[in-house]
Amino acid sequence: MSQSTQSQTSVQDEVQEMLAQADTGARSPKGLPGILLVAIPFIWSLFQLWYASPLPFVFNFGVLNDTEARAIHLAFAIFLAFTAYPALKSSPRDYIPLQDWAMALVGSFAASYLYVFYAELANRSGAPTQFDVVTAVVGMALLLEATRRALGPPLMIVAGVFLLYTFAGPYMPDVIAHKGASLQKAMSHQWLTTEGVFGVALGVSTSFVFLFVLFGSLLDKAGAGTYFIKVAFSLLGHMRGGPAKAAVVSSGLSGLVSGSSIANVVTTGTFTIPLMKRVGFPGTKAGAVEVAASTNGQLTPPIMGAAAFLMVEYVGVSYVEVIKAAILPALISYIALIYIVHLEAVKAGMEGLPRRHKPSLAQSLLTWVTVILGMIILSLAVYYGIGWTKDVFGDTATWVLGVLCIILYVALIAYSARYPAIGMDDPNSDVVEIPETGPTVKAGLYFLLPIAVLVWCLTVERFSPGLSAFWATMFMMVIVLTHRPIMAYFRRDTEIKTAALQGLRDGLDGMVSGARNMIGIGVATAAAGIVVGTVTLTGIGLVMTDFVEFVSGGNVLLMLIFTAVISLILGMGLPTTANYIVVSTLMAPVIVTLGAQSGLIVPLIAVHLFVFYFGILADDTPPVGLAAFAAAAIAKADPIKTGLQGFAYDIRTAILPFMFIFNTQLLLIGVDSWLHLAITVISAVIAMLLFAAATQNFWFTKNRWYETLGLLLIAFTLFRPGFFWDEIFPPSKSVESAQLFEVVESLPEGQPLRIRVEGETLSGKWVSKVVELPLAAEAQGAEAKLLSVGLEVRQEEQNMIVDNVEFSSPAQTMGVDFDWQITSIEVPQPRPPKELMFIPALLLMLAMAWAQRRRAAMAA
Numbered sequence: 001m002s003q004s005t006q007s008q009t010s011v012q013d014e015v016q017e018m019l020a021q022a023d024t025g026a027r028s029p030k031g032l033p034g035i036l037l038v039a040i041p042f043i044w045s046l047f048q049l050w051y052a053s054p055l056p057f058v059f060n061f062g063v064l065n066d067t068e069a070r071a072i073h074l075a076f077a078i079f080l081a082f083t084a085y086p087a088l089k090s091s092p093r094d095y096i097p098l099q100d101w102a103m104a105l106v107g108s109f110a111a112s113y114l115y116v117f118y119a120e121l122a123n124r125s126g127a128p129t130q131f132d133v134v135t136a137v138v139g140m141a142l143l144l145e146a147t148r149r150a151l152g153p154p155l156m157i158v159a160g161v162f163l164l165y166t167f168a169g170p171y172m173p174d175v176i177a178h179k180g181a182s183l184q185k186a187m188s189h190q191w192l193t194t195e196g197v198f199g200v201a202l203g204v205s206t207s208f209v210f211l212f213v214l215f216g217s218l219l220d221k222a223g224a225g226t227y228f229i230k231v232a233f234s235l236l237g238h239m240r241g242g243p244a245k246a247a248v249v250s251s252g253l254s255g256l257v258s259g260s261s262i263a264n265v266v267t268t269g270t271f272t273i274p275l276m277k278r279v280g281f282p283g284t285k286a287g288a289v290e291v292a293a294s295t296n297g298q299l300t301p302p303i304m305g306a307a308a309f310l311m312v313e314y315v316g317v318s319y320v321e322v323i324k325a326a327i328l329p330a331l332i333s334y335i336a337l338i339y340i341v342h343l344e345a346v347k348a349g350m351e352g353l354p355r356r357h358k359p360s361l362a363q364s365l366l367t368w369v370t371v372i373l374g375m376i377i378l379s380l381a382v383y384y385g386i387g388w389t390k391d392v393f394g395d396t397a398t399w400v401l402g403v404l405c406i407i408l409y410v411a412l413i414a415y416s417a418r419y420p421a422i423g424m425d426d427p428n429s430d431v432v433e434i435p436e437t438g439p440t441v442k443a444g445l446y447f448l449l450p451i452a453v454l455v456w457c458l459t460v461e462r463f464s465p466g467l468s469a470f471w472a473t474m475f476m477m478v479i480v481l482t483h484r485p486i487m488a489y490f491r492r493d494t495e496i497k498t499a500a501l502q503g504l505r506d507g508l509d510g511m512v513s514g515a516r517n518m519i520g521i522g523v524a525t526a527a528a529g530i531v532v533g534t535v536t537l538t539g540i541g542l543v544m545t546d547f548v549e550f551v552s553g554g555n556v557l558l559m560l561i562f563t564a565v566i567s568l569i570l571g572m573g574l575p576t577t578a579n580y581i582v583v584s585t586l587m588a589p590v591i592v593t594l595g596a597q598s599g600l601i602v603p604l605i606a607v608h609l610f611v612f613y614f615g616i617l618a619d620d621t622p623p624v625g626l627a628a629f630a631a632a633a634i635a636k637a638d639p640i641k642t643g644l645q646g647f648a649y650d651i652r653t654a655i656l657p658f659m660f661i662f663n664t665q666l667l668l669i670g671v672d673s674w675l676h677l678a679i680t681v682i683s684a685v686i687a688m689l690l691f692a693a694a695t696q697n698f699w700f701t702k703n704r705w706y707e708t709l710g711l712l713l714i715a716f717t718l719f720r721p722g723f724f725w726d727e728i729f730p731p732s733k734s735v736e737s738a739q740l741f742e743v744v745e746s747l748p749e750g751q752p753l754r755i756r757v758e759g760e761t762l763s764g765k766w767v768s769k770v771v772e773l774p775l776a777a778e779a780q781g782a783e784a785k786l787l788s789v790g791l792e793v794r795q796e797e798q799n800m801i802v803d804n805v806e807f808s809s810p811a812q813t814m815g816v817d818f819d820w821q822i823t824s825i826e827v828p829q830p831r832p833p834k835e836l837m838f839i840p841a842l843l844l845m846l847a848m849a850w851a852q853r854r855r856a857a858m859a860a
Contacts, residue, residue: 027084029095037084041515042508044076048210052470064115066207070198071115073206074143076515077522078107081146084519103142110139113191114198121192128188136191137183140530143197147527150520155578158570159527162534163190169538175547178538189537196533200313201525201581208309209525210518211469217514218476219450221506222483227444228253229268230435237434241345243279244289247272248337251293252300264294265630273634280350283637288645291631292337295646296653298576298616299330307580307612309465310525314584315605319465320458325605325667328684329613329656336652336688343696405449405475412446413483417490419443446483450476480507521577528581535585548590556591556598560610560658563587567614579615584608593815596769599826601754606664610657617650652692659719666719679835687718690845700849701856710848714841721837729831737800737822740793741782749777751828753789757802759820770826771814793822 029037050056056063064072082104083096091097113135114121121132128136140163148156166186169178181189190196194203219225232250236242250268269290276286298304301323308326312319344350419439450472457468484499484506493499534540552558567583588607595602628643635642660666665680693699694711703711717724722731732754735743744753753775758768776788786793790809793800800822805812 027086027093027096029093033083033096037080038508038512040076040080040083041512044080044515044518045210045214045511047072047076048206048214049470049473052207052211052466054467066203067194067198068115068118070194070202070206071112073210074198074202074522074526075108075112075115077519077526078111078142078146079104080516080519081150081523082107082142084516085146085149087149103145106138107142107146110135110142110191113139126188128184128192132192133184133187136187139191140187140197143523143526146523150523151575151578154570155524155527155575158578158582159530162531165540166534166538176540176543178540178543181537186537190530190533195536197526197529199529199532201310201529201532201577202522204310204313205518205522205525205577208312208465208469209521210514211466211473212309213517213521214511214514215450215454215469215473215476217517218473218480218507218510219447221510221513222447222476222480224444224447225268227447229271230440231437231444234435234437234440237275239342241276241279241281241341241350242434243272243275244281244286244341244345245338247276247290248293248334248341251290251297252334264297265290265627265634268294269631269634273631277635279345280348281344283632283635284641284645285344287628287631287635287637287642288649289337289341290634291627291642291646292649292653293334294627294631295616295650296330296333296337299326299333299613299653301327301330307577307615310577310580310584311605311608311612312465314588315608317605318462320462321605323458325609325669328666328668328681329609329660331681332684332688333653333656335685336692337649339689340649340652340692340696343693343698347696347698405453406478409446409449409479410486412449413486414490416443416445417487421487446479450479477507477510480510520575524575524578525581528578531582532585540586544586544590548587549594552594554594554598556595556600556661557658559591559594560661563591563611564614564654564657567611568618570615570618576612576615576618579618580608580612583615584611587611593769596771596814597767599756599770600662601770601772602661603664603667603669606661606667606669609667610661613653613657617647617654648695651695652688655691655719656688663720663722679838683718683721683835683838686842686845687715690718691715700852701859703852707848707852710844714845714848717837717841721834725831725834725837730829731831732826732828734824735827736798737824738795738798740786740800740822740825743825743827744775744782744785747775751775753785754826755822756824756826757816757820757822759802759817761817767815768823769815771811771816773810773814791816 027037028034050062051064051069082100086093087100109116113132121128144156144159147159163186165172165176166181167183169180172178191198194200229246229250232246232253233243236245236249239245247268250272251264269287273283273286273290276289277283281289298307304322304326308322309319311317311322315322419442421443453475454468454472457463457471458465461468463471481503484503485496487493488496488499548559548562552562563583566587567579570579570582584607588604588611591607591610592602592604628646629639631637631646632639632642656666665671665676666684668677668680671677671680690711694703694708694715697703697708699707699711734756737755740755747753753773754770755773756768756770758766760766773789773791775785779785779788787806790806790811791802792804792806794803795801802811802816802818802820802822805816805818
């Protein structure tokens with residue numbers, strides 16, 4: 001074996017070890033313990049499939065409520081955390097010490113306590129016995145230790161600090177002091193109810209996340225990851241910096257397979273990073289491109305990582321709404337990264353990799369048009385062409401479509417069998433050629449079917465995320481088990497039995513690795529539940545509003561920067577899911593509240609996406625970003641420099657959350673026509689490309705300082721045209737509250753009512769804020785319309801007073817209380833569309849482009 005091959009093998013071993021420590025556990029014992037570390041994850045996967053399926057209700061057996069399922073889920077996670085993860089770096093990897101067995105069994109018992117004694121605990125709710133409290137204390141301690149093993153000390157420390165705060169409230173400074181809680185009350189709240197450890201976060205991990213992780217694991221074992229990488233290379237590898245562009249696209253596609261940044265780096269990076277270095281990228285930049293692409297994989301719909309499913313519960317919207325809000329920022333973020341790679345390649349004079357057959361320009365255009373049109377036609381055919389089956393077949397339509405799907409699957413394998421099997425070249429060999437696009441795409445078309453099933457279930461059938469993932473996972477399981485022997489049959493291969501056995505091994509490996517990938521997420525959501533439980537028990541959420549208002553001086557932008565910094569700092573040690581839970585629990589209500597006090601109505605989903613984005617960006621933030629360490633190991637580069645370069649590339653992603661807070665059209669909120677959608681998408685893409693050129697200090701040639709400032713100004717104008725337009729044409733004017741009924745009567749249908757209210761809260765704090773209330777279109781008369789949002793008002797001289805607020809009404813949801821005063825009404829003003837600001841911005845862009853191209857031509 002050559003020295004370079006040995007070196008490459010050692011690097012891959014190092015990276016795989018890093019991945020195991022981060023995602024699946026580093027232990028691989030032999031004998032019976034080894035069998036158990038395969039059997040128990042496999043049983044966990046079977047349990048989750050059973051729980052998500054309709055079968056328990058069909059057979060009226062094994063029906064579990066949410067609390068019972070969460071307890072069993074956490075019991076599996078804790079047991080595997082102690083058996084799969086060593087206690088220390090020096091702890092044995094080839095066997096499981098006796099004390100770890102003991103902690104695994106005791107911890108899993110404490111976690112399953114709510115399931116075993118569910119009826120008894122329900123009968124003595126609020127009055128725990130001594131054994132209940134002891135079990136809770138032991139369970140809490142073992143959960144923190146399991147968290148430390150699976151995820152490192154940071155999340156354990158954060159959870160421990162919040163627990164300490166629960167008991168030390170009376171001794172805290174006045175600004176964050178509270179009356180404290182007894183051990184019995186705290187442990188009962190955290191462990192024996194669904195307010196703490198067994199709360200919403202663990203519920204989402206149980207109901208949704210596990211199945212999506214399992215789906216991705218099976219997709220990967222079937223070979224879809226390799227297929228996506230090869231397709232990306234066939235399309236982009238021949239371009240300038242082609243391997244880097246292919247790395248961006250393949251990492252985005254791999255986001256379908258993996259919700260983990262480090263797993264994404266390892267999956268695609270072992271192939272892409274050496275090829276990027278070959279065409280001229282320094283090791284630091286090659287690793288940084290892979291890090292930036294892989295961290296953004298969690299932003300890419302339709303599968304976006306665990307935190308996106310938590311958003312469904314926390315914000316109270318469907319997963320389809322989360323996908324809709326996230327799709328444009330993800331799209332423009334990836335387009336900008338490809339453009340950054342292009343600019344790096346142009347600056348360095350790089351070339352792409354060779355192609356076996358160089359097509360003409362017409363052939364290249366035809367290929368791209370065919371791919372794009374094919375995707376559009378297929379999407380329309382699926383959406384409109386299958387919709388009629390419900391009218392024709394009624395309740396049996398699902399079964400009819402299932403049979404048709406299986407027939408299509410077999411037909412696609414027969415079609416794919418005509419083309420060579422998909423395999424990965426050695427990126428370190430002397431010659432690496434770009435595969436031909438057509439045969440590469442056609443060789444694995446059947447891998448797209450389970451993704452189509454998933455999207456169909458989510459968007460058309462409107463199934464829950466859990467049930468959608470169940471059907472997609474079951475179909476994926478059929479593919480994993482059968483695609484190799486069916487392919488062998490159509491290729492006239494005599495080794496059909498061998499192929500069938502390989503399919504069984506892949507299925508088993510997929511089930512086991514999917515469960516082991518969930519260990520960290522399971523204990524992370526449980527440990528993060530401690531933070532949520534502390535907030536609900538102590539009321540620190542209200543304290544945070546005062547604290548952040550004091551720090552930011554009430555300035556919304558400073559408050560957002562403060563939130564972003566907290567997310568980045570916590571994200572250095574916390575996984576994305578835990579980081580999202582902690583920061584969104586503390587900060588999301590604060591941003592909404594303080595924004596309303598400043599007159600800025602911020603949709604809750606925009607705030608949660610803001611926190612989500614910065615939690616993901618923390619994955620490559622030095623000095624701790626594990627994704628950067630993994631990429632640096634493959635690239636043989638400095639991990640700190642790789643992380644810093646990766647974060648520099650990710651600045652384009654970092655500005656997006658600030659933009660969509662102030663311009664929610666970037667989240668497709670308020671986009672009401674196809675023309676409006678087209679203008680929004682095109683302007684956002686151009687803005688992001690110009691921002692990338694500004695941060696790279698290069699467009700058609702090297703920027704002069706004033707050109708960089710000009711590009712930033714144009715990008716800002718395209719992202720947020722209302723910033724300047726509102727100064728010229730104010731969007732609304734304030735009128736006295738005495739005109740409330742006249743204004744309500746005159747508002748156009750669908751136009752919400754914006755009013756400024758002020759009053760004293762139950763805690764004695766004086767509040768003044770703007771609220772937006774959606775009036776019912778069918779209500780007749782001003783009083784009826786106000787009543788439709790839960791408001792009854794009375795007039796005292798020239799003042800309008802809130803006389804009553806209906807329970808659970810929009811008004812109560814917005815925090816309006818009775819006896820508050822309506823101080824003014826924000827009446828919309830007729831004005832030209834703010835998109836007219838695009839005209840001077842685009843004219844300036846054209847002038848700068850002409851000047852740069854002229855300068856570049858003269859230099860040439």
